[in-house]
Amino acid sequence: MKYSDKDIIKASKGKEILDKKITLCVTGSIAAYKSIDLARELIKHGAEVYPVMTEDSTKIINPSVLEWATGNPVVIELSGGVEHIALAKNSDLVLVAPATANTIAKFAYGVADTPVTLVLSVALGYGKPIVIVPAMHGPMYDNPILQEALNRIREKGVYIIEPRIEEEKAKFPEIEDIVLEIFKILYEKDYRGLKVLVTAGPTIEYIDPVRVITNMSSGKMGMYIALEALLRGGDVTLIMGKTYINIPRGIRVITVETTKDMYNTVLEELGREKYDLFISAGAPIDYTPTDKYESKLDSRKIREIEVKLTQTPKIIEEVRKRFKDLRVIAFKAEYNLSDDELINKAIKYANELNLDLVVANDVSRKNAGFRVDTNEVFIVDKKGLIKHVPLTHKREIAKTLLDIIGERLLSKLH
Structure with a gap:
């Protein structure tokens, strides 16, 4: 034996x-x-x-x-x-x-x-x-x-x-x-012939040339979505915020820093090429300092600063306004909500912005969300779909999401 x-x-x-x-x-x-x-x-x-x-x-x-x-x-x-x-x-x-x-x-x-x-x-x-x-x-x-x-x-x-x-x-x-x-x-090539645009990772907003505000997104979820679409034959472009994860070969990557950069890059790409899908898995920061310091603040001399924040442009809202026929899938991160609250907010978000799918998660839950390899999500749409994906690797979530897109949306695109 x-x-x-x-x-x-x-x-x-x-x-x-x-x-x-x-x-x-x-x-x-x-x-x-x-x-x-x-x-x-x-x-x-x-x-x-x-x-x-x-x-x-x-x-x-x-x-x-x-x-x-x-x-x-x-x-x-x-x-x-x-x-x-x-x-x-x-x-x-x-x-x-x-x-x-x-x-x-x-x-x-x-x-x-x-x-x-x-x-x-x-x-x-x-x-x-x-x-x-x-x-x-x-x-x-x-x-x-x-x-x-x-x-x-x-x-x-x-x-x-x-x-x-x-x-x-x-x-x-x-x-x-x-x-x-x-x-x-x-891999089965069910995305062959489709152009897919994905965003991933956090953006940063400068306080001074060396200090920034940001969030804890790693970009892994967006990367796995881009990889899954690539393996299934898609022509994939990934707009990636400030992160340090390795991107597999074969994915076209555009790196950005600020939310304004991501906003402009997404709109430029969608205006330049005819994309079939836009999957917004990025985590652009919602606020930026109103006034930015031109030189590095000397912390030995300045004991206290006040930073006034202004809202950054909303990428998904502008995409939906300009590209009405584009299939748009958005991620929505929430904090400390019950399942019902999370689902209801996601459905409301889908209806307000006329989104094809919304992937909602609660980043307060253990091993779910930022800077980990796993997540727990609910995938919903305006027509009554509620798909719960229990805690699993983000790679498996990407596969499930693209399966659902394939079942519900791709037949109308091919």
Whole structure:
């Protein structure tokens, strides 16, 4: 009996590729050791991973380690079970990571003499998605013959994840970037052809050149919404306030500071491009100092200051006024309300501004709202929808929200 903690970690980070079957092919690059962490990350997002290794790769990492990492037996040679046929036929995606110059060249020109190249040959014949992650010395990667081989397989619909070029080496990409590309390939593309504008994060208002007033928004909710829309095929632009979270590759990002900046940028974007959806998940601050100090206040000399605040422009109100046909989804943060009070305020807000959906949350509740990865929300509309999403990861809230948008709004947009 063999032990594996695969079932413990499976989908522990998300269900983006739940139960998707991924054949992970490992070749003889020194980066082969990274395939262990890559396999684990794929499993943590729900995948079932089946490893295949070339003989050269077994000299770098022991197959038993990859078997432990995936919870599945490693194919290192073929038997009468014709494993290459079964793996290619039953996989949702075949991933070669790392891929050596030797394996890439063989695949490009139809040589199938290793377990990996045999799996690739059959997978291409079945029309399965194939992802190649080259990793090698820089001069080998720049070799025009190898580049010709890469172009040849690109023309056949194979995905290439470009390496990081550092220290004259074509290095293995960040694991999170590989996983994100796999999400993009395997996700249902129900947002394909739609342009989506999302706001996220807090704004700041200056008291003097170094002191500001702001709020505690992290921008995570808006980021996860933008990512979900991107994975589902949307053309996404994210207008991001002052925050320090990492934004996944593929999302067009415009950074802003003040509420006025966010206000102007949103209106400029909506006026410049024809967007289908505007999802206002940002947290622009509602007030700004009426008078701002031009130089830094000397706290050793000035013991007390009075700051008079003036209301900042309301983004959603102006958007609805100017773009009457745009689908608008707004977030509304409240504090210390009962469920009924929260729902009623959200419905009233939707009716007052003619919003398509409102996502309401109470930031006083434990582990909900600002600077945490989780939230509890109510999604409502003017027609009687009341969807309660209990405390869960913001990534799951983004998925639920875009599902509801898809069900109730997208049929009118496609």
